[in-house]
Amino acid sequence: MASQTPVSIVVLAAGQGTRMRSDRPKVLHPLGGRPLLAHVIATAQALAPEAIHVVYGHGGDRVPAAFADSQGLAWVEQADQLGTGHAVQQALPTLPDDHAVLILYGDVPLITAETLERVIAAAGDALGLLVAHFDDPRGYGRIVRDESGAVVRIVEEKDASELERHIKECNTGILAVGAQRLRAWLAGLSNANAQGEYYLTDVIEMAVAEGVAVNTVHPNRREEILGVNDKAQLADLERRFQRRQAERLLTEGVTLIDPARLDIRGEVSVGRDVSIDVNVVLEGRVVLGDGVRIGANAVLRDCELDAGTRVLPMSLIERARVGRDCRIGPFARIRPGTALADSVHVGNFVEVKNSQVEAGSKINHLSYIGDAGVGRDVNVGAGTITCNYDGANKHRTVIGDNVFIGSDTQLVAPVSVGDGATIGAGSTITRDVPPTELTLSRSKQQTVKGWKRPVKKREV
Numbered sequence: 001m002a003s004q005t006p007v008s009i010v011v012l013a014a015g016q017g018t019r020m021r022s023d024r025p026k027v028l029h030p031l032g033g034r035p036l037l038a039h040v041i042a043t044a045q046a047l048a049p050e051a052i053h054v055v056y057g058h059g060g061d062r063v064p065a066a067f068a069d070s071q072g073l074a075w076v077e078q079a080d081q082l083g084t085g086h087a088v089q090q091a092l093p094t095l096p097d098d099h100a101v102l103i104l105y106g107d108v109p110l111i112t113a114e115t116l117e118r119v120i121a122a123a124g125d126a127l128g129l130l131v132a133h134f135d136d137p138r139g140y141g142r143i144v145r146d147e148s149g150a151v152v153r154i155v156e157e158k159d160a161s162e163l164e165r166h167i168k169e170c171n172t173g174i175l176a177v178g179a180q181r182l183r184a185w186l187a188g189l190s191n192a193n194a195q196g197e198y199y200l201t202d203v204i205e206m207a208v209a210e211g212v213a214v215n216t217v218h219p220n221r222r223e224e225i226l227g228v229n230d231k232a233q234l235a236d237l238e239r240r241f242q243r244r245q246a247e248r249l250l251t252e253g254v255t256l257i258d259p260a261r262l263d264i265r266g267e268v269s270v271g272r273d274v275s276i277d278v279n280v281v282l283e284g285r286v287v288l289g290d291g292v293r294i295g296a297n298a299v300l301r302d303c304e305l306d307a308g309t310r311v312l313p314m315s316l317i318e319r320a321r322v323g324r325d326c327r328i329g330p331f332a333r334i335r336p337g338t339a340l341a342d343s344v345h346v347g348n349f350v351e352v353k354n355s356q357v358e359a360g361s362k363i364n365h366l367s368y369i370g371d372a373g374v375g376r377d378v379n380v381g382a383g384t385i386t387c388n389y390d391g392a393n394k395h396r397t398v399i400g401d402n403v404f405i406g407s408d409t410q411l412v413a414p415v416s417v418g419d420g421a422t423i424g425a426g427s428t429i430t431r432d433v434p435p436t437e438l439t440l441s442r443s444k445q446q447t448v449k450g451w452k453r454p455v456k457k458r459e460v
Contacts, residue, residue, distance in 0.1 A: 007049040007120060008099045008179065010091045013037050013106030014057030014078040019230040025059030027106035028066055029234055032241045033265025033283055035066060036228060039109035041073065046113040047120075050099060053091040054106070057081055083197030084173065085189045088182070097180040103200065105173055107228045110241060115219045116174070123176040126213040129204065130174040132225050133218075140170035141201055143216070151214035154201040158194040171201060172225040181212065249276075257296075271307065295329065303334075306342070323359070341376075358401070371413065372397040381407035381425060388413045400435065 017026025027037035037054070044052050056063040057078040064075040076091045088103060095101060100123055102116065115130065122128030129151065131143050141154045142164050154171045155164050185203040193199065207214055219225050223240045227233070239260075245268075246259035254274045256262055261278040268282050271290035280294050284302035288294070292305050295313035305311070305322045312329030319336035327345045328334060334346065337354030344357050347364035355369050358376040363369055365382035371394050372386050384405050386397040395413035399405070403417050406425030417423065417433040424440025433439045 005100045005120075005178075006096070006098065007047065007102055007176075008051045008053065008095050009044045009047070009049045009102045009104060010088055010095075011037070011040055011044060011052065011054045011104045011106050012084060012087045013040075013063060014055050014081055014087055015107065016058040016081065017107070017229065020228075020234075021231070025056075025063050026228065027056075027063060028059070029228070030265075031109050031228075031234065031238055032245070032263075036109045037063070037106040038067070040104055040106050040111070041067070041070065043111055043113050043116065044102075044104060045072070047102075047116060049102070050096075051094075053094070055087045055090050057087075083191065083195070084200035085186055085198035085202065088200055089186050089198075092179070092183050092186065095179045095183075097178075097183070099179045100176055101179045101182050102176045103174060105227060108172075108174070108225060109228070110226065110237065110244075111174065111224045112220065115217070115224055118217045119174060120176045122215040122217050123178070124215075125178075126215050127181075127204070127207045128176040129214055129216050130172045130225065131216045131218060132170055132172055132222055133168050134170050134222075135168065137165075137168050137170050141173075142167040143169040143171060145169075150208075151204065151216060152208050153205040156193065156195070156199060156201065172219075173200070174225070175200075175203075177203070177207070181207070181210075249274075266302075277313070289324070298329070335370075369397075371395065372399065374399045375401035375403065375419065377401060378403045378405070380405045381409065383408040384411070385409075386411045386413055406440075 013027040015026055020026050028035045031039060051074060052072060053074045053076050055076045055078050067073060078087050078090050100120060102120055119128040119130050139157060141156045142160055143151055144153045144155055146152050185206040188206065189198040189202055191198050204214055226237060228237060242263055245264040246256055246262050249270060250256060250259065252270055253272060254270050254276060256276050258278045262276060263281045266284040266286065269287045271288060273291045274288050275293045277294060277296040279297045281299045286300050287304040289305055289307035291308045293310045295311055297314050298311050299316045301318040303317045303320045306324040308325040309322050310327050315329035315332045317334040320334045320338040322340045323342040325343045326340050331348045332346045333351045335353035338352050339356045341357060341359040343360050345362040345364055346352060349366045350363050351368045353370040355372040355374065357374040360376055361374050361378040363380040367380055367383065368385040370386050371388040378399055387410055388394050397411050397413045398416040400417055400419035402420045404422045406423055408426045409423050410428045412430045415429055415432055418435030420436040421433045422438045423429060423433060424438060427441045
């Protein structure tokens with residue numbers, strides 16, 4: 001960061017968000033799979049400040065509880081929501097006088113570290129203020145300048161005159177200034193306004209009165225300063241956020257069939273020549289190797305796919321590891337704890353859970369493999385299931401290399417199948433199967449001669 005002055009960051013996250021029409025605190029509503037506030041905190045941490053103070057209020061301890069695993073956050077409660085100036089006052093007692101204070105908002109999630117660095121640099125021995133121009137400025141405080149172009153004050157819309165409401169330069173609320181000055185100005189705030197609140201924006205007029213320059217900065221992209229007040233705005237920011245993620249993947253060489261139809265809710269790492277079809281959802285930590293292709297409407301969550309693997313449409317992969325050149329789907333489900341080695345095929349309507357499948361094996365149709373170890377070059381016929389649950393405990397099935405399992409076989413665990421064994425179709429296997437032999441269990445087929453199918457009686 002360019003500034004040599006120590007920086008403390010105050011994030012205002014106490015608002016109720018009544019227009020969200022939700023019992024959930026506004027800053028905990030998700031954007032890209034993470035709370036709004038999480039995005040702001042991540043950006044704040046990227047600036048490497050001396051401290052991050054988060055002012056919370058509505059929702060009580062639910063907000064800090066949601067970040068219990070986050071390190072380096074100081075939580076400050078604003079018991080009564082009396083305005084943004086009052087909120088910042090709650091954090092002031094622990095801010096050293098020689099620090100610059102950067103004010104952020106927990107419901108403005110797309111702000112970037114690069115823009116904030118420029119705000120801090122603009123502060124220096126002055127006050128740095130982030131502003132933006134809007135064709136339709138309704139809802140924003142207006143920046144009032146004098147004839148020389150210097151900022152003289154900010155007027156909130158409800159307090160603005162008709163002429164002032166036509167101003168298109170707007171306040172974002174994000175500012176940076178020395179802690180000692182901020183402390184003195186906040187002590188002099190008044191709530192004599194239309195809202196009956198202590199406005200942080202009033203410090204601008206105080207700064208001007210003391211001869212402190214107000215240096216304005218514009219964001220690189222206007223979406224950086226957009227906030228969330230209702231579900232419509234949240235949905236709009238979601239699409240903007242997702243477009244950012246898509247642009248990053250495109251820059252990294254990923255082929256996106258339609259960048260507008262992709263949702264990333266976590267961290268995605270990609271190799272070369274990756275292709276992603278429409279309506280794919282990537283959640284948590286997802287790693288896609290070179291040449292991986294993801295079909296339409298697939299969902300990948302916390303998984304790694306090695307080079308050349310293809311996921312066909314409508315498949316779900318969750319907390320699993322997939323080797324090279326595998327083929328999964330369509331309509332396949334790979335559940336947590338599964339590891340597929342290279343060149344494994346898992347076909348349509350197949351579910352694999354907490355199982356290890358070795359290289360070259362195929363489970364192509366309508367099967368369930370759970371709590372199992374499957375060897376190399378195994379062929380699992382359609383309709384095969386491992387009966388792994390006895391109603392109280394899970395049991396394991398072990399299948400050796402080069403095994404052929406006929407269709408509609410039930411393997412009742414715990415059970416093992418030796419290398420090279422063949423199991424006849426329609427078998428229920430309850431004991432271990434020896435290697436290289438054919439094993440089957442079937443009742444004798446019979447034909448009952450002369451049998452007649454019942455005929456429905458006609459109603460009188």
